[in-house]
Amino acid sequence: MSISTLLENYSEYRHIHPVDDVPHNPYKWAMAIDLDACSGCNACSVACYAENNLPVVGREKFAHGQVMHWMRIERYWDEDGREFPDQGARFLPMMCQQCEAAPCETVCPVGATNHTPDGINSQIYNRCIGSRYCSANCPYKVRYFNWWDYPTTDNVWPAEMNLQLNPDVTVRSKGVMEKCTFCIQRVTVAKNDAKTQGRLVRDGEVQTACQQACPTSAITFGNLVDPNSKVHKKWQAQQVELDKDEQTKDMAEGGSELRGYRIYEQLRPFPSVMYMERVRESAI
């Protein structure tokens, strides 16, 4: 491999999927999101705000791009010639994809973001120095930086409202990067209970906040290693494999009828979230 080959085709050499070295056992947390069911109601986003102590930044900071929504609904207008009130749109809930070979992890100068054995890309707030490299390197742009000291100077939670904060999640201060954690506080509790009782976490024992709030049950969360889990069955039914950068079904002639896909798969971050394409007409 010459240097020029390496530089020109860098993406081909950049990552190999690490699962082959040390397989996830007994847990690999993953998600499946059915876009056909998603109505773009934003309940997941609101639930995330409540669960993870996210500050509501207000109109002005939102305009500056300082919004802190870990779970955001991306909106794509239909380009079929119709104007706004009649124009249809598609929605896509976007949060941290918990990549297996996460681009954010390799660039963190202090190792504040790293991979857990159960396949979550963890963010350690008290280790973060706020270099924002991770956010620059994230292809999904799902990392959010605390530009302001929301709890104190910005007073997002004035007295008494601070009682609504979730004690299991740190209230982040200024200069810290944060992102979706797959509700790791809930996962930890479930794992703890399971360990005390000497068993593994059962399917459905952990629900993420967004999953819990979703009125159409578009979001499925669970252990991908467990062959009986809902999420495993969905991934299997859609023939989406975690450690592939191009799915076998898509390489077949004429493509595949199956709806499952992962975003930016070709960049080889090996995301842990599978989306299922929308098949019905757009909402108007």
Added chain:
Amino acid sequence: MADNNNYRDTTHQSDLSISITPAKAGVGLLFAGGALTMHRILCLSALLMGLFSAVGVYAADAQQSEPVDPGIEGSAIDKSAKEKSDSGGSSFAVWESKYFASSPDNTGPAVEQPIEFPHFRHAGDHDKGGMEINCMYCHTYARRSLVAGIPPVQKCVGCHQSIESVRDKPRIKKLFEYWDAKKAIPWKKVHDLPDFVRFSHERHIQRFIFQLNRPVQEVCGYCHGDVKTMTVARRQKLLSMGFCVTCHEVKHPVTAEGGTPIGDQAYWYSMRKPIIDASGIIKAQGPNDCSVCHK
């Protein structure tokens, strides 16, 4: 495994000697330098003293710095730890009490409680006038939740209403004042961890008391110090991340199954430093993942 002193980190013992070596040698040289202008015999004795101390420390260092083979799992470390504690005595305990327990920077401030609760009377040994009550009788949540919990006033009164002999004591009078007013006693927190730390009492109690059958007071004492000799509890241990790691690195060799080492990134920390044993299995030590303790 169930040995009392064994859970301590033995690397600290060697750390101790290493850290003292330059200091002592420096003192010796200083003595020598100053003594040159003084009486020759004094000078000679000081020099000799410096030399002896340096040599002595060197010898002690050489004796203690026998390499511990990291390629072998827990049992070997246990063994070497046992050998060291047998031969070297409890130098770690001395060092610990010197630097951790007595320094006002490391231990918490003396917390003033609404009632000066005599832990030594309730949990202390029989021969010292204590009742040897199980810690978990009052701190009842310790075995099933993250926090140990403070007992409700009802729990205090439950016993004390039938203990007539101490009913007139000022503390007990105060207790019943709260009880009659139907108010909770505003106890202050002594062992307060930062908000970004997730510590589970349950996990530790389950492990040490229910699995390894160690005595309750010893187990609680690992982190809370000798509470059975205290009146109002004070923080005796450092309770820093390094303090946690001293146990976890040595005593919890965890197989890092499912870890995803990418460009060595995952092994940034000493806690995750992998050990590859003869069969090629990668092992990491301690809870090999930051998010277990940091939330």
